[in-house]
Amino acid sequence: MRPRRVTVFGAGYVGLVAGACLSKSGHTVTVLDVDEKKLVSLRGGVTPFHEPGLDEIITGSIEAGRLIFEHPSNVTDFGEYVYVAVGTPSTSTGSSDLRFISAVVEQIVSTVPAGTIVIMKSTVPPGTGTALAKRLEAHGIGYVSNPEFLREGNAVKDWYETDRMVLGGNPETIDKVAELYEDILAPILRCDIPSAELIKYASNAFLAMKISFANEIANLCNTVDADVTTVMKGVGLDKRIGGSFLNAGIGYGGSCFPKDTRALDYLYSVNGHHSPLLKAVIDVNAFQRRVPVTAIRHRLGDLHGVRVAVLGLTFKPHTDDTREAPAGDIIRMLLVEGAIVPAYDPVGVMDFESDQYTQVGSVEEAVRDACAVIVATEWDEICDADWKTMTATMAEPKLVFDGRNCVDPAAVRAGGGEYVGVGRR
Numbered sequence: 001m002r003p004r005r006v007t008v009f010g011a012g013y014v015g016l017v018a019g020a021c022l023s024k025s026g027h028t029v030t031v032l033d034v035d036e037k038k039l040v041s042l043r044g045g046v047t048p049f050h051e052p053g054l055d056e057i058i059t060g061s062i063e064a065g066r067l068i069f070e071h072p073s074n075v076t077d078f079g080e081y082v083y084v085a086v087g088t089p090s091t092s093t094g095s096s097d098l099r100f101i102s103a104v105v106e107q108i109v110s111t112v113p114a115g116t117i118v119i120m121k122s123t124v125p126p127g128t129g130t131a132l133a134k135r136l137e138a139h140g141i142g143y144v145s146n147p148e149f150l151r152e153g154n155a156v157k158d159w160y161e162t163d164r165m166v167l168g169g170n171p172e173t174i175d176k177v178a179e180l181y182e183d184i185l186a187p188i189l190r191c192d193i194p195s196a197e198l199i200k201y202a203s204n205a206f207l208a209m210k211i212s213f214a215n216e217i218a219n220l221c222n223t224v225d226a227d228v229t230t231v232m233k234g235v236g237l238d239k240r241i242g243g244s245f246l247n248a249g250i251g252y253g254g255s256c257f258p259k260d261t262r263a264l265d266y267l268y269s270v271n272g273h274h275s276p277l278l279k280a281v282i283d284v285n286a287f288q289r290r291v292p293v294t295a296i297r298h299r300l301g302d303l304h305g306v307r308v309a310v311l312g313l314t315f316k317p318h319t320d321d322t323r324e325a326p327a328g329d330i331i332r333m334l335l336v337e338g339a340i341v342p343a344y345d346p347v348g349v350m351d352f353e354s355d356q357y358t359q360v361g362s363v364e365e366a367v368r369d370a371c372a373v374i375v376a377t378e379w380d381e382i383c384d385a386d387w388k389t390m391t392a393t394m395a396e397p398k399l400v401f402d403g404r405n406c407v408d409p410a411a412v413r414a415g416g417g418e419y420v421g422v423g424r425r
């Protein structure tokens, strides 16, 4: 593979993973960000978030002289390819805020020479890229939509072992972009720009739908005395359905599924369509976060002054990301109910303006003297803790609400506690 010179706009999650992995593949990469403090720590090999394997790649590439971090105003030579990987956060209507994209594209138009190819990695609503491509083409700059399918905590592996590479644009420009990825052995889907953009939203919405579906079935399992883990195992063994993303629990969080399902819903409504299925996915997810607090209130009654521990603050394990994590809503609800909330997470941090909330240093400390415990993230350290001993240190009625179905119910019962899972016997 011929090494290329690449610039990446945005040292956020996607931009850093893309920049690091492209440099590991042999390309020379400049990652741009306007945050000087972030640039200083990145130059020292320190990433602003927890992502397995990423620090090592960054350090190795910096040492090899293939990765540098710069402020956009200090760069004059952008190389042959320019990635856009800036944020597209939700607005209050659910639509995507494209201000950062517009600012970067304006800078590209005024600084980048004709013949450069812009590769869109940010998740942008279908239709966005067609307009951007037109604007860039007027300056002789090519455009390809190349959505990312990286999972936090697994991003480096997902970069190299992706199930598919989606490239949307005109065939000649796509061919040039494909040359960057010769070491990635994934099928390439070549298509038009809006289809590439919609593949990203449809994929995330479909995965979110699988989770909400499993959660709805879980809620029925409680009523008919079935076990959701067994039911979903049986469902997932059908190859047409597949077994992944069928784990029932307190729902999905993070910076992607909630934002992208809302943005897709907005896209439907703003175009005069109705999306009942998508609305149901979002609705089930919101409901699912209330399940633990409802169950605890049902068992314990008034929660004023009652100690309820929350274990796990991140939206999933192996990340320090707490954005839209179910734990956040659960803690807010508990605080409104007047509960005293000790919380624990191996790496994630959450702050609440309340004397009733404290983040403590261990699972055991959080659980001790609590009347109820909510498991909100399936960290190994939480699931594999000594639940028999720990439950024995709790106060009556020693209720363990396992929001991720990852704790051994027998151990909780052996410690004198009551176990409640999500659709799990």
Ligand code: UGA
Pocket: 148, 149, 150, 151, 152, 153, 204, 207, 211, 244, 245, 246, 247, 248, 249, 250, 251, 252, 253, 254, 255, 256, 257, 260, 315, 316
């Ligand atoms: C998700 C997608 O999986 C990636 O393909 C995509 O690239 C990324 O969004 C994105 O758009 O950038 P991520 O948000 O990192 O990745 O996390 P996931 O592993 O997909 O988990 C999302 C949420 O679903 C978590 O809160 C997790 O606990 C929950 N989940 C997942 C379940 O509740 N049940 C499951 O069976 C699976």
